[in-house]
Amino acid sequence: MLRAAEERKFQPGCVIFDSWYSSIANLKLIRTLKWHWCTRLKSNQLVDPDNTYNRSVSEIEIPPEGRVVHLRQYxxxxxxxxxxxxxxxxxxxxxxxxxxxxxxxxxFNKDIFCSRCWHFFASKPID
Incomplete structure (x- = not known):
């Protein structure tokens, strides 16, 4: 779907998707397309918050303004x-x-984003 969007010259401000699609391969693909992304992560996703070792996101302190962490292989x-x-x-x-x-x-208002994507793709047949 991402490749189809690129072929149709779709230029999203941000690609938003659920944790089901948040593989490292998908994140890297979106980066290759020079798009931004926002996704939900599973609570056991491993990140390194302080350059020491990886921990699950549920174990680290995250202030309301968010926290920059390192995602392995990304x-x-x-x-x-x-x-x-x-x-x-x-x-x-x-x-x-x-x-x-x-x-x-x-x-996080995914309903609006998904609705726009659906209308964009539904209006154009896939070649």
């Missing part, structure tokens, strides 16, 4: 923890290292 990312009242916390990450808490909240 590079530096910015990590956010979103806590909903009665649910487990969600861990979101982006390659936009200067992202703020406010900008991340705008990006």
């Amino acid at each position: 590079g530096f990312i910015k990590l956010f923890r979103i806590v909903h009242s009665d649910k487990e916390p969600e861990h979101w990450a982006t390659d936009i290292l200067d992202a703020s808490e406010t900008s991340q909240k705008r990006l």
Whole structure:
């Protein structure tokens, strides 16, 4: 789908997707396309927050403004923890290292983004 978007000259401000698609290969592909990304990470995703050793994202301290960490085999990312009242916390990450808490909240509105993607792809047949 990402390659199809590139072929159709789609230029997203940010590609937003769920943890199911957050493989290192997908993150590297998006970087190759020179796009930004924002995705949810599983709580056991390993990152290095302080240049010592890898730990799961659920084990590290993440302030409200986010934290820059190193994702093995990828590079530096910015990590956010979103806590909903009665649910487990969600861990979101982006390659936009200067992202703020406010900008991340705008990006988390996946319904608007997915709706726009659907209309874009549904309106054009795949060759």
